[in-house]
Amino acid sequence: MFNRRNFCQAAAVASGTLAMATSNLSRAGEAIVKVGQPLIEVARLDWVCNAVAQTADGRLFVGLPRWPGYENTPSIAEVLADGTLKPFPGGEWNRWAPGKPHGQALVNINTVHIFDDHTLWAVDMGEDAGPKGINPGQRILQFDTRDGKLLRSISLPESVLPAGGNLNDLRLDSEHAYLTDSGLGALVIINLRTGVSLRRLADHPSTKMNPERRPIGEHGRPLQTSDGSDTQVQSDPLEISPDGKWLYFQPMSGPLWRVPTDALRDTQMTDKALGDKVEFVYDTGPTTGTAIDSAGNLYFGENDKPRVTVLAPDGSLRVLVQDPLLWNPDALMITRQRELYIPVPQSARLAYNRGPNGKSTVDMPFKIYKVQLPAYLGTREDVPTVAGQSLVGAQS
Template sequence: MKCTPIYAFVAAFVLASCAKQDATALQSDAAAAAALSADATAPATPAVGQIEIVAELDITPGNVTASKDGRVFASVHGMRRGPVQMIEVTGRNTYIPFPDEAWNAEPGSGKDVLNTPHGVVIDGLDRLWVIDHGNWMATPQPPKLLAFDINTRKLVYRHDFDKTTGPDGQILQDLAVDGERGFVYVADCGPDPAIVVVDINKNTARRFAGHPSLQAEDVELVVEGNPLLFPGPGGRMGPARVGVNPITLSADGETVYFGSMNGTSWYSVPARLFREGAADAAIARGIIRVGAKPLSDGAATDAEGNHFITNLPDNGIDMLTKDGELRPLVRDPRFLWADNAHFGQDSWLYVAINQLHRNPIFTGAGDRGVPPYLIARVWTGTPGQPGR
């Protein structure tokens, strides 16, 4: 049958509409498929508490810190020395001396060598700060605070402590850095526990000691079922009672947080009291208890005011929220002495795991440490600050 012109027009219109609808549907289907494909290939946000092993090492990391572009650095623990004293991690099982081989020469061989570097922190200006207490050697060396530019590997700051701020027996071993204002807060867990504050601008230091918050509590430190020992007066071994150890700083630099290794309380004090040179009595009045903490070695504070504190007896990390609630973040049998914690990029919290409790200084016997020693990172789900 021959169609009339009007019927032909209607038929053409219907066919064109169908074709347009089919094309639109195909475009929608393609867009949906592309979206699904993108979702399938996009990296998923890690779960809170997710653990990744960054490095498995034949040497013992002491403290670890990560830069804003993902570089990882660590001191080598003076209780289990290796061929170098400070490293940059270059792979799962590889590292290079940091800042160079000269600074990693034989400990005690000169003024410009790393003797017993311990705490390490990278600030916002890409400077790696390291506290070198110089102990655990046949001949202890004077303590010093150093900073190296991580890009040029050059020394950019040095402070040599005198006998007032770094007395005999000191163990200046953890630090928090306010690079913007120019202050470094150092925890000394030695026989006379103290917070030592270095004014970078003036290259001066002052020591705050004698307060109960700095002292160890009479609580047993038990790891892998064994109560730990520690050298006391005259080098005699006794129950481990270690004073102020972890120390951190708030995101705005206005609050210093700290606690003892053998302690169940986390404290704070206004940083301005140290910056303004307040008397010891005024600093003492400014100290308050923030909340509970586990028996710990290291800690980090995120941008929101949450605290992440290593838990030595339970092989993990706890979170003390900004509201004062203490709860577990991680429990893992590999976390055999989670030594320190510092944030890297995003919400990744970097942790050195070094089996320190198996070392003779805590056992009075032979070293039972078994390589590899680990650098791990944990996703906290909170905003961190690289290096802090």
């Protein structure tokens, strides 16, 4: 069981706002009306970029996954002032290729984050072992951005990340890491003090992609594998509320759910009891990237529309920015300067997401944009201090 409760009590307002915004979108071949904040181009890249992270002093890092057709990438890099990329942390870390060892190498980085200090966290999905295999090299990494030193490497036991599991996104509070498993559908919680990890809601519908909700991309075309089946992306983006009390999450194709973080961390609570605490939040569409700010506004990078929308705590939904340059925006990031960074990997245009004999329709180069947040929206959300002081800079 789970609770179907709207985000506050404003679903009708949100639905109306969404309908007006959708009316500005085109059918295939028609012009798209630009709406909202103006886009500012930040960087151009020769590789797919699906994640960005920025230090307090303004250094910008990018996550460059080794997706099919773009395997020859340094995986993580710093964007320098002149627009060039400097591999991070450098050396053999950035030179992995099939057949090489995984120990001191970045294999397939799926996300990068810098939270409230100088360290960079990365989720490495490892080598793809297929839907029934265990990915070699799959782990969570923490680096010091000042010297590239590895501070932490976390590998999960098969009981927490079984065969077919794929770590996707990551968030922190003061003592825990929270991740989604987009391969099988589940939430993973790691106690950063003790190293104890938990697999949660693995059998709950909130972490599963509903086959009736297809992973729609540009102009209504579903993402499909080479055999013509829909691309399966289970639990994908996630966010922690500013007070640290709620974890928001969803399968790529929606909808959005939330669950109390204290219940997730409770090792004595059964998954059945935990499932009863899951709440329906909003009927989102296909979403690849999210962010949350200090006021509790949730930002959604929509996969089937070239835009970013904002769901306010009162349940109202509005379009922050809509532009034909934003097809398939991914992991969003809010800076201390109240700017929202938007990487655009064009995932629905990649050949391997376009079904049998799929051909790429990518518009090169790949780009990262940013928009200035309006004054009515909150500031950047820091890592919530739920229990004690933040541990993100600690070495284990």
